[in-house]
């Protein structure tokens with residue numbers, strides 16, 4: 001009897017503590033921001049983008065940056081999810097600049113420790129039109145990709161004791177207006193799709209209910225491609 005009444009007394013408190021804990025966890029890892037791309041007006045709509053990246057991203061709409069990962073790329077294990085609300089007009093060109101963390105131009109991380117490695121990237125996103133609630137795009141193989149930074153070009157340097165000297169890299173600048181409609185497609189390819197296991201999804205990834213069609217994408221090399229531009233075009237509904 002005693003234990004029963006004690007349990008009955010405690011359980012609401014426990015439930016409350018669990019709920020508070022969950023709320024704090026969500027607040028810590030699912031950041032929310034908003035921005036406007038273009039002039040607000042009768043023809044604009046409001047959209048919400050949900051994004052998870054290993055390790056960092058910025059979101060561009062019709063050539064304008066509307067948000068970015070709130071956790072700096074230099075933060076160890078920055079695997080948070082983001083929800084970004086923005087206002088824009090159809091048609092949309094949606095661009096993601098995605099970056100895998102590398103300690104320097106060598107393309108490696110944890111340099112000088114027993115965890116020294118190349119590391120990998122991966123990003124997934126879905127965008128809703130808030131008026132209809134419909135998902136208007138998900139990341140998939142139809143997105144275009146352009147690799148800006150690749151390292152190391154000689155992966156055997158992963159064991160080097162002086163990777164900044166021994167590892168080779170290649171970097172190009174982001175083309176002007178790359179996230180505007182009608183931008184050049186020269187050098188762009190289709191994005192490559194990866195499984196959650198290949199990317200090793202964690203932490204914030206599970207906080208978002210992903211549309212089944214949303215896929216993790218990156219350049220053709222999940223490990224060596226370090227900065228990748230990704231984009232898609234959405235017509236008016």
Ligand SMILES: [Ca+2]
Pocket residue numbers: 054055100101119120121
């Ligand atoms: Ca990474």
